[in-house]
Amino acid sequence: MRPERLYLLDIVEAADAIGRFCTTVSPNDFLVDEIRQSAVLQKLIVIGEAATHLPKEFRDGHLEIEWEDVIGFRNFAVHEYFSVEWPIVWETAIVDVPELRNKIAKILADEET
Secondary structure, three states, X not given: OOXXXXXHHHHHHHHHHHHHHHOOOOHHHHHOOHHHHHHXXXXXXXXXXXXHHOOXXXXXXXXXXXXXXXHHHXXXXXXXXXXXXXXXXHHHHHHHHHHHHHHHHHHHHXXXX
8 A cells, every 4th residue: 555645745746736727827717728627627536536545544633634525526526527517626726725735735744743
């Protein structure tokens, strides 16, 4: 099994990529940019997939993260892809992902000290 730290790094790296994808566009630009939408959604799926691989004990020890929401979003995006609402993806990308990234970065920093 991969170490937890690597899954956490996957989350941070995917969040950083989402940040790069979204910083130079407006919400309206995002809503008409199929390539950017696909890129952001793929990174959100990576975040959710990494979260699913973290042991339940680890997730239970870090209740500051809404793991069920992270994993649930991934499951929805993968299994209900035809119902994706792009304004919600945008909001998730610019509001929720940076918050999640900061919380995960703090966990990683705390583990190093």
